[in-house]
Amino acid sequence: RRSFSATPRWNLQTRDMNEEHxxxxxxxxxxxxxxxxxxxxxxxxxxxxxxxxxTGMSRLALxxxxxxxxxxxxxxxxxxxxxxxxxxxxxxxAIRPGxxxxxxxxxAGSHLDTQPTGGRYDGILGVTAGVEMLxxxxxxxVETEYPVGVVNWTNEEGARFPKSMVSSGVWAGSISLEDAxxxxxxxxxTATMASELARxxxxxxxxSSYKSIPMAAHFExxxxxxxxxxxxxxxxxxxxxxxxxxxxxxxxxxRDAHTGTTDLKSRADxxxxxxxxxxxxxxxxxxxxxxxSTGILHLTPGSTNxxxxxxxxxxxxxxxxxxxxxxxxxxxxxDFPAIASGSNILNSQExxxxxxxxxxxxxxxxxxxxxxFHDTCISCVKEAAASVLGLEKVDALTREMVSGAGHDSVYxxxxxxxxxxxxxxxxxxxxxxxxxxxxEDCALGAQxxxxxxxxxxxxxxx
Amino acid sequence: RRSFSATPRWNLQTRDMNEEHxxxxxxxxxxxxxxxxxxxxxxxxxxxxxxxxxTGMSRLALxxxxxxxxxxxxxxxxxxxxxxxxxxxxxxxAIRPGxxxxxxxxxAGSHLDTQPTGGRYDGILGVTAGVEMLxxxxxxxVETEYPVGVVNWTNEEGARFPKSMVSSGVWAGSISLEDAxxxxxxxxxTATMASELARxxxxxxxxSSYKSIPMAAHFExxxxxxxxxxxxxxxxxxxxxxxxxxxxxxxxxxRDAHTGTTDLKSRADxxxxxxxxxxxxxxxxxxxxxxxSTGILHLTPGSTNxxxxxxxxxxxxxxxxxxxxxxxxxxxxxDFPAIASGSNILNSQExxxxxxxxxxxxxxxxxxxxxxFHDTCISCVKEAAASVLGLEKVDALTREMVSGAGHDSVYxxxxxxxxxxxxxxxxxxxxxxxxxxxxEDCALGAQxxxxxxxxxxxxxxx
Ligand SMILES: NC(=O)NCCC(=O)O
Ligand SMILES: NC(=O)NCCC(=O)O
Numbered sequence: 041r042r043s044f045s046a047t048p049r050w051n052l053q054t055r056d057m058n059e060e061h062x063x064x065x066x067x068x069x070x071x072x073x074x075x076x077x078x079x080x081x082x083x084x085x086x087x088x089x090x091x092x093x094x095t096g097m098s099r100l101a102l103x104x105x106x107x108x109x110x111x112x113x114x115x116x117x118x119x120x121x122x123x124x125x126x127x128x129x130x131x132x133x134a135i136r137p138g139x140x141x142x143x144x145x146x147x148a149g150s151h152l153d154t155q156p157t158g159g160r161y162d163g164i165l166g167v168t169a170g171v172e173m174l175x176x177x178x179x180x181x182v183e184t185e186y187p188v189g190v191v192n193w194t195n196e197e198g199a200r201f202p203k204s205m206v207s208s209g210v211w212a213g214s215i216s217l218e219d220a221x222x223x224x225x226x227x228x229x230t231a232t233m234a235s236e237l238a239r240x241x242x243x244x245x246x247x248s249s250y251k252s253i254p255m256a257a258h259f260e261x262x263x264x265x266x267x268x269x270x271x272x273x274x275x276x277x278x279x280x281x282x283x284x285x286x287x288x289x290x291x292x293x294x295r296d297a298h299t300g301t302t303d304l305k306s307r308a309d310x311x312x313x314x315x316x317x318x319x320x321x322x323x324x325x326x327x328x329x330x331x332x333s334t335g336i337l338h339l340t341p342g343s344t345n346x347x348x349x350x351x352x353x354x355x356x357x358x359x360x361x362x363x364x365x366x367x368x369x370x371x372x373x374x375d376f377p378a379i380a381s382g383s384n385i386l387n388s389q390e391x392x393x394x395x396x397x398x399x400x401x402x403x404x405x406x407x408x409x410x411x412x413f414h415d416t417c418i419s420c421v422k423e424a425a426a427s428v429l430g431l432e433k434v435d436a437l438t439r440e441m442v443s444g445a446g447h448d449s450v451y452x453x454x455x456x457x458x459x460x461x462x463x464x465x466x467x468x469x470x471x472x473x474x475x476x477x478x479x480e481d482c483a484l485g486a487q488x489x490x491x492x493x494x495x496x497x498x499x500x501x502x
Numbered sequence: 503r504r505s506f507s508a509t510p511r512w513n514l515q516t517r518d519m520n521e522e523h524x525x526x527x528x529x530x531x532x533x534x535x536x537x538x539x540x541x542x543x544x545x546x547x548x549x550x551x552x553x554x555x556x557t558g559m560s561r562l563a564l565x566x567x568x569x570x571x572x573x574x575x576x577x578x579x580x581x582x583x584x585x586x587x588x589x590x591x592x593x594x595x596a597i598r599p600g601x602x603x604x605x606x607x608x609x610a611g612s613h614l615d616t617q618p619t620g621g622r623y624d625g626i627l628g629v630t631a632g633v634e635m636l637x638x639x640x641x642x643x644v645e646t647e648y649p650v651g652v653v654n655w656t657n658e659e660g661a662r663f664p665k666s667m668v669s670s671g672v673w674a675g676s677i678s679l680e681d682a683x684x685x686x687x688x689x690x691x692t693a694t695m696a697s698e699l700a701r702x703x704x705x706x707x708x709x710s711s712y713k714s715i716p717m718a719a720h721f722e723x724x725x726x727x728x729x730x731x732x733x734x735x736x737x738x739x740x741x742x743x744x745x746x747x748x749x750x751x752x753x754x755x756x757r758d759a760h761t762g763t764t765d766l767k768s769r770a771d772x773x774x775x776x777x778x779x780x781x782x783x784x785x786x787x788x789x790x791x792x793x794x795s796t797g798i799l800h801l802t803p804g805s806t807n808x809x810x811x812x813x814x815x816x817x818x819x820x821x822x823x824x825x826x827x828x829x830x831x832x833x834x835x836x837d838f839p840a841i842a843s844g845s846n847i848l849n850s851q852e853x854x855x856x857x858x859x860x861x862x863x864x865x866x867x868x869x870x871x872x873x874x875f876h877d878t879c880i881s882c883v884k885e886a887a888a889s890v891l892g893l894e895k896v897d898a899l900t901r902e903m904v905s906g907a908g909h910d911s912v913y914x915x916x917x918x919x920x921x922x923x924x925x926x927x928x929x930x931x932x933x934x935x936x937x938x939x940x941x942e943d944c945a946l947g948a949q950x951x952x953x954x955x956x957x958x959x960x961x962x963x964x
Contacts, residue, residue, distance in 0.1 A: 155758075155803065155805050155807075155808055156802075156803040156804065156805055156808075157758050157802070157803035157805075157808065157811070197805070197807070198806060198807060199805040199806070199807065199808070202806055204806075204807060226804070226805070226806065227804060264763070265760045265762075265763040266760070266763035266764065267768065283762065285762060287806055295931075295934065296619050296933055296934040296935075297931065297932070297933060297934060298727045298728070298906075298907055298932040298933040298934075299793065299795035299797060299818045299820065299933075300727075300745065300747060300793065300818075300820050300905075300906040300907040300908065301726070301727040301728035301905075301906040301907050301930065301932060302728065302930065303793070304784065304787060304788060304793065306729065306930065309795070311780065311796055311797075311799065312780060312781070312784060312796075314777075315776075315777035315778075315780040315781050316777075316781065318773065318774060318777040319774070319777050319778065319781065319854065322766070322774060322853075322854045322855070323852075323853035323854055325766060325855075326766060326853060326854055326855045327853070331761065331762065331764075331765070331766065333761035333771070333807070333809050334773055334774075334810075335761060335773075335803075335804065335805050335806045335807060335808050335809065335810055336801075336804050336805065336806055337773065337799060337801055339798075339799055340619070341617065341618040341619040341797075342618065342688070342689060342797065342798050343617050343618055343619075343659070343661040343688070343797050343798065343933070344660060344661070344664055344666075344688065344749055344797045344798055344816040344818055345617075345659070345660060345661065345666060345795070345797060345818055345907075345933065346617055346618075346619065346661070346797050346933040346934075347795050347797065347933075348796075348797055349619070349934070354806040356761045356762075356806055356807055358761070358762050386852070386853055387849050387852055387853075390785075390848070390849055391784075391785035391788060391789065391848050391849075392781065392784045392785055392788055393784070393787075393788045443762075443763075444760075444762040444763040444764075445760055445762040445763050445807075446762065468763065468764065468768065469757075469759065470759070470760040470763060470764075471758055471759060471760040471761075471805070471807065471808040471809075472757065472758040472759060472760075472808075472811070473758075
């Protein structure tokens with residue numbers, strides 16, 4: 041702890057901090073935004089505006105640009121006095137010592153990987169806000185009771201390797217290291233997570249486990265990625281839980297055929313069938329108050345005048361309740377083979393020529409049950425928000441909410457008290473280059489994150 | 503004409519040939535099949551059976567394997583006494599001199615390129631049967647009245663560069679050389695037809711035109727690629743014309759969005775819309791006695807948890823009559839934007855949550871009007887079939903038909919009398935590795951082709 045262990049200006053210990061002390065811990069908005077945009081030089085995506093920072097991001101997990109962002113994270117947190125550990129999933133834990141170091145650190149964490157056409161805030165805000173928290177603690181010569189950490193989780197997006205939050209999942213013991221290491225890129229290629237971790241030099245020796253790197257708590261600042269805070273004119277979302285979701289790969293097997301010589305009834309058109317299935321998944325979602333989405337579709341052979349013989353597509357099902365996702369799964373498993381074999385469920389064949397039967401297989405790739413966060417952490421966030429926004433305004437400017445997106449906090453919550461802080465996303469747009477949150481909101485979120493962590497540490501000191 | 507100009511064993515001239523002479527011109531079945539399978543070493547595709555020849559083909563136009571097959575064609579036809587010319591589209595014309603060489607040759611022709619998952623007969627049969635015809639003429643010391651040629655047309659399939667029959671189209675003056683040279687690969691890449699022609703050494707100096715290389719007639723032997731001959735127990739199809747077809751690229755523009763935080767009504771899901779459009783194209787095809795097929799679909803960004811913001815797909819529309827293809831085009835141009843913007847045409851939205859409007863653009867890539875072949879050529883094929891099959895059996899074993907697939911004969915027919923000969927395809931399967939025709943049927947077809955060409959030459963001599 042280079043800068044910190046020198047002659048302290050004001051060696052404030054969290055156990056002694058009162059509300060005034062807490063509210064004096066001020067995030068530096070410019071510095072935070074500089075970290076965000078500086079690190080977005082690695083994996084810069086599509087431009088959507090004229091300003092230098094008006095581009096999206098395309099920093100797939102374990103790519104060369106991810107490696108550069110990771111290197112920055114390691115160097116920066118070490119220069120701020122942290123010790124860094126890399127585990128067997130490439131998760132990077134930066135730990136700032138406390139007064140007592142015999143107990144687990146309280147962590148702030150998120151991820152530096154992005155969608156292929158993602159934005160500058162999803163994940164990145166949470167990690168850079170964690171770094172800003174370290175700077176604020178150092179600037180104010182704060183000595184926490186127990187260590188405080190910042191974690192960068194690997195492949196949270198699930199965009200390159202098709203399990204989201206996979207590395208916090210391994211850490212939590214919910215996903216096996218072997219399954220994770222063997223995950224292949226979603227777009228045909230030969231890379232696995234293990235090969236890419238090794239290639240970029242982030243295959244750490246420390247076992248990825250809550251046993252090797254325990255956490256006292258996990259706080260995550262994130263953009264909402266939906267429209268609710270903005271629509272309600274709120275500044276801070278106090279996240280009480282996360283919705284359930286499940287990912288499938290659907291394979292439709294038909295027969296390659298000539299488009300000019302094969303009449304409609306003699307076809308086994310895998311793409312036409314896939315179109316019916318995708319449409320049907322939306323009908324089921326509508327009827328069951330769930331979400332259904334297909335983001336990836338590959339067909340073969342891919343020729344204008346050949347009816348495609350096979351199609352593979354992803355299916356992402358979400359709902360507030362596990363039972364709804366279970367029901368959607370049952371309906372899909374019941375209806376998809378029926379539609380492929382030619383039954384006219386909900387007009388899926390209406391007006392179309394009946395064709396030869398096709399076969400369908402459905403594989404589950406990933407499952408994340410609905411979870412509730414921890415009351416103590418939620419209270420820390422609430423109190424931090426009240427302190428940052430002011431007691432008079434806190435009710436008007438915050439709302440409790442449940443996340444529609446998955447986050448590493450889901451798996452963290454299985455092994456330690458956890459909660460999240462949301463800030464508004466412009467027009468609710470995310471997983472899109474235009475994703476945007478204001479500088480003020482980013483700083484406000486970082487401020488609430490910093491206070492939440494310190495409050496939790498203070499609670500432990502009591 | 504090496505082997506031919508030496509002391510002739512029996513220098514039979516077509517002008518002197520009677521029916522007995524004609525029927526003595528016998529195709530060598532083993533030799534023909536050897537040429538087919540020998541040349542299928544270049545671009546061998548997926549295996550479907552245990553026998554050495556039970557694989558499909560994957561020899562995309564202007565690939566390295568196409569170059570190897572072309573080299574074989576040039577060497578073989580030259581060794582059989584032909585002079586070869588390569589034009590600016592890489593079409594290869596092999597010409598065997600006749601008694602008089604002041605008039606255009608009579609051609610047999612087809613193509614050596616295949617679909618990405620094609621078979622061993624589509625196109626390949628026509629070219630190798632042309633080579634077998636040359637061998638038969640040589641073996642029998644036949645001197646034709648005018649030259650006889652064999653042509654290998656470039657990129658007939660349209661599978662790699664998205665205009666089928668593009669090089670016979672340039673030859674016929676129906677497609678501009680510039681448009682053809684600038685065609686890009688359908689699967690994202692940087693190659694154009696011009697760059698690939700140059701790369702494999704088949705960018706000839708002779709202008710691709712019926713003016714530089716005129717044809718007296720064009721005969722093409724081809725597998726039917728449909729089930730009609732087999733179902734009717736016929737051996738030879740006498741092809742009187744070809745159906746109309748048109749290719750489009752449809753682009754759907756929506757908005758990338760998070761699959762977990764974007765409710766169904768706030769989405770502009772380009773893949774869901776594409777699914778509705780593809781389904782609708784089938785409904786229109788069913789209602790109008792046409793065919794509609796989508797063989798290529800690309801989406802971006804391609805991530806499980808991102809609603810795709812854009813989708814591009816091919817649309818292949820076919821019918822017996824030009825008016826039907828015109829009507830389908832009008833309906834598609836009317837309905838596609840309406841469906842994308844949210845109108846409930848033919849239940850396309852039934853049961854689905856209405857979404858944000860999307861935009862659609864439709865570009866026509868290729869158009870081939872219905873055509874009728876030439877009576878003289880059709881008669882030559884009929885007479886040849888009667889001679890080969892026997893007068894008593896010809897009615898039972900042949901049928902007149904119209905081709906559902908496009909062929910280079912379509913464009914050839916715009917500049918010279920043309921007709922085609924079909925042989926049965928097992929189960930009507932084509933554009934599939936399992937495409938198959940029996941050895942006997944291949945030889946029978948080659949026999950009818952040879953006689954048709956000689957009969958046409960004899961007609962010219964009269
Ligand atoms: N926050 C976020 O976008 N996470 C990706 C996992 C998911 O698909 O919800
Ligand atoms: N014969 C053949 O398959 N030609 C390709 C052009 C078409 O699509 O009809």
